[in-house]
Amino acid sequence: MEYIIHLAILFVLYAILGVSLNLVVGYTGLLSVTHAAFYGIGAYATALLSTLFEVPFLISVLIGIVVAGFFSFLMGMVLSRFRGDYYALASLGFNVIMYSIFLNWASVTRGPLGIAGIAKPEIGGVLFSSNLLFLLLAAICLVGIYGISRFMVSSSFGRVLKAIREDETVITIFGYRTLDYKLVVFVISASMAAVAGSLFASYISFIDPSTFTVMESIFILAIIILGGLANIKGSMVGALFLILVPELLRFVGLPNDIAGYMRQFLYGIILIVLMLYRPQGLIGEYKL
């Protein structure tokens, strides 16, 4: 039972990451490979604030959102000028820089040692110490983010995003400042990823830089491409699938380190097969 709850929490975290990334990749058509960087910023914000200053969870989440928002604003200022493969490459570059900061700014992040002893969230006197309660908290966050995303994509804002995806030149001619739209959706998506990061840090209670690599960004990308681009439900399906399948490998009895690479192998193969036979994913609306 504990194990199933653990899986459910992982699913919720990756669903948050997937749904938020889908806003940028699926709806706006910008292939961002830097989501793990914002996931990491949220995680480090909560980890540092909770271990050093004993800041309450909710406030650390808010600060994480602000910091991720700030960084994504700076990155977005640069990224919004690009499209297509250059966007993918430059965003990947930002992930490498951010990872490098987590790893090498040792006086703050403790480098490869990571940060241990992160407190469980406590909100309004309720300590979310049991995994079941934590799942509830995470699920509430997911529902909130799902709702916000749903609202965004069905609003006029969302329609402009889709128009940018289909033909940026035309929508510019209609007088929309596409750079601003691209920037705004990027910042929102990054802030949502930071929430997932805060949850992750307080759930696992230990973080180190190795969670926030380019590879992690590729995993999140695999989730949304599998589920389907420009489909929020699809991202949830993708997250469910890609969390559960690697777990099956555990039952085959592979040693832990090999199981990790099997998971990576599987994600790679899924990406290749999808591109070859079903580039729009399971229930996607948009093809790269």
Next chain:
Amino acid sequence: MNIIPQLIINSIIAGAIYSLVALGFNLIYGATKFFNLAHGVMATVGGYAVFVLSKVLGFHIGVSVILGVLCAGFVGYGLDKIVYLPLRKKRASNMILLVASLGVFTALEAIIAILFTSQFRTLAQHIGTQRIYEVGSAIITQTQVIILIASLVLMAILGFVLKKTMFGKAVKAVSDDEEVAKIIGINTNKIIGYVFFIGSAIAGLAGILIGFDTGIEPVMGLRLLLKGVIASIIGGVGNIYGGVAGSFLLGLVENFGIWKISAEWKDAIAFVVLIIFLLFRPKGIFQK
């Protein structure tokens, strides 16, 4: 002690390695017009092929290197036939090709890590007995001299082949306009297959040389790829001579950068260079 001569030598050696990666990357980009993110893994494949041949099977080192280079070439060729060619036939967008290559990279890196563990290994035969040459106040090892000579010879040969032979002209025709090349009777898919073979083989050689100089590990591919890509962008993507110039420039910036900042920030420095170039000189220093 004057450190500058040593920094210059280190920059040149780094530049030589990067230019090998950039050469193949640019050749492939020129012919197919997509960012082949799996290109760096070819270096890993080459390195590990030599590791198996010389250390496990006990082949002569020269034979192992030749077979290792061929092995990387064949893997690249095979990937083109299995993954990229079918995608090109479907007229997939270059974003789909990019994501597919991301999948190839993810999966191959995982396979190598499963087969050989993530341990760092060296290809050098007798550790610590290499000859060392002194150039003024700087030193250079025998392996590094070989790296320099090998890459210069290779660049010269490749330059000759591309300029003077029918094959080189065909590659140029495909790079300029694949449709027209097809119309005048060039078997473009065959040419692109060869380009994948040559490009991957050169990347394989880069991996092998690194293996002799420092060592190989499964994750080396991404870093090498990124350096090769950054060098290509500095020099102008698709321009193979520009890529070589970009490689040496990147080598210089990196090595002089860590003169004042500590060495862990090398990757971050490289990406800062990339982003500066993307912003101010997106077509490279030799803008056409």
